[in-house]
Amino acid sequence: MNSAVIVVHGGGASCISKDRKERVRQGIVKAATVGYNILKEGGSAVDAVEGAVVVLEDDAEFNAGHGSVLNENGEVEMDASIMNGKDLLVMEKTHHCFLTDQGAAKFAADNGIPAIPGEQLVTERNKKRLEKEKHEKLTLISSLSLFLSLLTRSLGTVGAVAVDCRGNVAYATSTGGIVNKMPGRVGDTPCIGSGGYADNDIGAISTTGHGESILKVNLARLTLFHVEQGKTLEEAAEASLGYMKSKVKGVGGVIVVNKAGDWAVKWTSASMPWAAAKDGKLHSGIDLSDTSVTDLP
Numbered sequence: 001m002n003s004a005v006i007v008v009h010g011g012g013a014s015c016i017s018k019d020r021k022e023r024v025r026q027g028i029v030k031a032a033t034v035g036y037n038i039l040k041e042g043g044s045a046v047d048a049v050e051g052a053v054v055v056l057e058d059d060a061e062f063n064a065g066h067g068s069v070l071n072e073n074g075e076v077e078m079d080a081s082i083m084n085g086k087d088l089l090v091m092e093k094t095h096h097c098f099l100t101d102q103g104a105a106k107f108a109a110d111n112g113i114p115a116i117p118g119e120q121l122v123t124e125r126n127k128k129r130l131e132k133e134k135h136e137k138l139t140l141i142s143s144l145s146l147f148l149s150l151l152t153r154s155l156g157t158v159g160a161v162a163v164d165c166r167g168n169v170a171y172a173t174s175t176g177g178i179v180n181k182m183p184g185r186v187g188d189t190p191c192i193g194s195g196g197y198a199d200n201d202i203g204a205i206s207t208t209g210h211g212e213s214i215l216k217v218n219l220a221r222l223t224l225f226h227v228e229q230g231k232t233l234e235e236a237a238e239a240s241l242g243y244m245k246s247k248v249k250g251v252g253g254v255i256v257v258n259k260a261g262d263w264a265v266k267w268t269s270a271s272m273p274w275a276a277a278k279d280g281k282l283h284s285g286i287d288l289s290d291t292s293v294t295d296l297p
């Protein structure tokens with residue numbers, strides 16, 4: 001029997017205020033705990049990553065589901081993907097890999113998923129964020145302010161990777177994308193190989209960061225390629241994030257697990273809220289300096 005492992009992330013954040021930090025940590029810990037309990041009850045890795053990501057989608061602190069950032073028109077347009085490492089299956093109820101817009105809405109309705117009006121996902125914080133972004137875009141004069149605005153543009157994409165007791169791995173990633181994006185913009189998050197990847201023979205990974213950069217280097221598959229070549233999860237993550245930075249100046253973060261139950265978290269953004277549950281212990285952190293380990297209930 002494999003030991004169950006789940007790792008979750010809450011995006012590649014920039015500087016988070018102290019009180020928000022606490023709410024973010026609570027959300028991340030809750031998601032990891034929910035996912036871990038699913039695994040402990042014998043649930044599959046796919047069920048665990050889905051359960052963990054749903055917790056974060058419902059939490060308005062994160063840029064996914066309720067609390068998603070807004071596009072140029074002030075609307076929510078979300079991207080998400082999920083994958084089973086057992087058979088590389090992306091969907092359980094269709095053989096297709098991608099569904100968008102009206103087709104996705106019809107598929108959800110046909111499967112009994114209740115429709116929620118887009119406005120219900122819009123929060124005051126994100127309305128303000130869009131206004132600020134639009135204003136800054138008009139007044140940007142120095143490259144420093146451009147850099148700072150890029151750093152704060154989008155934070156709170158969510159993701160999870162897990163190994164279940166049967167040794168299957170899975171990932172799920174979900175996001176509202178980047179604030180003030182063009183309607184119709186598709187990021188890395190729904191794209192298999194960029195927003196994540198899962199293959200029992202290698203491992204599972206979920207990514208966050210500048211979507212256009214992640215897409216250009218296929219960050220998820222690139223990281224697992226390094227694992228296939230014999231690097232440790234940590235070394236592989238460092239190599240792929242380093243490549244993305246040097247090649248396209250993109251920052252981001254990844255969480256990775258393998259069948260053996262090894263796990264790693266790595267980021268080149270200022271910080272990345274994350275939590276990992278394994279062997280009854282919960283590891284979590286936001287900045288490089290604040291990793292903590294506690295016993296799970």
Ligand SMILES: CC(C)C[C@H](NC(=O)C[C@H](N)C(=O)O)C(=O)O
Nearest residue numbers: 011012155156157177187209211
């Ligand atoms: C500045 C970055 C590190 C923030 C990061 N953004 C995303 O992950 C966006 C997603 N990959 C996309 O492009 O649609 C976040 O949400 O935390």
